[in-house]
Amino acid sequence: MMKSVSFILLLTLTVACGKGGSGGGGSSEAEAVAPSLVGLTPEKVVSGSKVPEAAQTFETSGVDLMSMSAKQEAKMKKALEVIRLVIATEEFRKKVLNHKFLGKKTFVDNGGLTNAEIYQKILEGAEKFKLSKNNTMDMGVEMYSDSSNTVGYTYPSATQIWVNTKYFNAYTAAGVAHNLMHEWLHKLGFKHSATANASRPFSVPYAIGYIMMDIGKDFL
Amino acid sequence: MKTLILSFTLLSSFSALATQEYTPGSEGVPSEARLATAHSCFKELADLGCGHPREDVNHFKSCLDQNLENLTSSCKTFAKRLYGQD
Numbered sequence: 001m002m003k004s005v006s007f008i009l010l011l012t013l014t015v016a017c018g019k020g021g022s023g024g025g026g027s028s029e030a031e032a033v034a035p036s037l038v039g040l041t042p043e044k045v046v047s048g049s050k051v052p053e054a055a056q057t058f059e060t061s062g063v064d065l066m067s068m069s070a071k072q073e074a075k076m077k078k079a080l081e082v083i084r085l086v087i088a089t090e091e092f093r094k095k096v097l098n099h100k101f102l103g104k105k106t107f108v109d110n111g112g113l114t115n116a117e118i119y120q121k122i123l124e125g126a127e128k129f130k131l132s133k134n135n136t137m138d139m140g141v142e143m144y145s146d147s148s149n150t151v152g153y154t155y156p157s158a159t160q161i162w163v164n165t166k167y168f169n170a171y172t173a174a175g176v177a178h179n180l181m182h183e184w185l186h187k188l189g190f191k192h193s194a195t196a197n198a199s200r201p202f203s204v205p206y207a208i209g210y211i212m213m214d215i216g217k218d219f220l
Numbered sequence: 221m222k223t224l225i226l227s228f229t230l231l232s233s234f235s236a237l238a239t240q241e242y243t244p245g246s247e248g249v250p251s252e253a254r255l256a257t258a259h260s261c262f263k264e265l266a267d268l269g270c271g272h273p274r275e276d277v278n279h280f281k282s283c284l285d286q287n288l289e290n291l292t293s294s295c296k297t298f299a300k301r302l303y304g305q306d
Contacts, residue, residue: 050304056277081274088277090304151246153239167242175248179240186238196241209240217250218258218302219274 034135037124042116051093054123054135058087062125062138063180066160072143072168079176082216083137086177093119095211101202108202109191118190118204127187129159139187141180143168152179154186161187174216182209261295 036054045052060080065073086092096119101108105115113121124133140160147166154161161183168176185205192203200206250258262272268290270283284299291299 056281085273085277088273089302091302094304149242151240151242153237156236156238167247170247172248172250174250175246178246178248182240183238191238194237194239201243205238205240210246213246213248215302217248217254218298220248220250220255220258 033133034125037133037135040120040123042114042120045093045116045120046097051088051090052123055093056088057135058084058123058125059136060084062134062136064140064160066140066142068141068143072165075168075173075176076141076180078173079180080137082173082177082219083181083212085219086212086215087122089215091215092211095215096122096208099202099207099211101199107204107207108199109193110204111190118208121188122185122208125188127159127184128156128189129187137184139184152183154183156186159187172217172220174213174220177216178209178213181212182206185209257294257298261291261298264291264295265299 034054034057036052036057040052040054060083063076063080065076068076097115098105099107099115107115107118110118123135125136125138126133127138130138138159142160142162143165144162145165148164150164151167152161152163161180163176163179163183167179171179182205185208190204192205193200201210265280265284265287266272268283268287270280270287273280281303284303288296288299
């Protein structure tokens with residue numbers, strides 16, 4: 001019994017301290033900043049009537065599509081293109097900056113960040129497991145099949161997300177973009193309530209996922 | 221016993237799922253009218269030499285700026301909403 005418990009504890013500590021573990025020291029890579037992000041501040045994000053350059057240079061090329069059929073890959077690539085195109089729009093910037101909860105410009109479970117800081121964090125693309133402000137969405141994507149009402153999921157320490165084919169197959173590329181954005185926002189460190197309550201739709205992953213899907217419909 | 225409790229606590233903190241649950245309307249299906257407007261406007265802009273934002277978003281936006289007043293009313297509304305042209 002004690003040997004089993006000790007093994008579990010040792011395994012847990014190994015996971016925690018490994019690359020990508022949420023309790024670990026993070027990546028040892030030097031932090032690289034994409035050129036279009038240099039000088040970008042929340043104040044600059046809010047000012048002006050046009051999107052910052054980083055919104056136009058944002059890339060999804062860091063997404064690794066794992067073990068997919070050609071058809072699944074084609075749909076995923078279309079969804080990633082939707083994400084890139086939507087982030088380059090002024091409408092996306094406005095909707096994120098002006099998002100409200102109970103009449104106040106804020107998101108639920110915002111990690112102490114303002115809407116402008118959240119928008120900047122999206123453009124920076126610095127996932128918790130990578131810490132590099134490379135202006136790029138980086139993560140692995142794997143498919144799975146399940147009859148539950150879970151569209152997709154990830155773990156805090158994982159570098160990839162999992163997408164349920166039950167919904168993937170029925171969704172448009174805008175719907176898939178919605179799910180990818182939602183899970184990627186978890187990779188940036190944003191959370192939401194595990195249970196469905198009145199405020200969860202106003203959390204960063206849910207609310208910005210919806211924004212992505214809504215604007216994404218114009219790029220189908 | 222303390223070790224057991226600590227193990228389970230640590231395990232649960234790292235195995236906590238972050239999920240998206242299905243909600244009706246999350247399929248991302250646009251109305252036919254919306255789809256038609258988007259396709260029509262992107263074609264109108266492509267015919268004016270603007271291409272499509274997927275090819276070169278900077279060129280597209282610059283071209284849109286120059287041709288905004290030449291667009292049909294519905295396309296102008298569509299483009300202003302997406303790209304915030306003044």
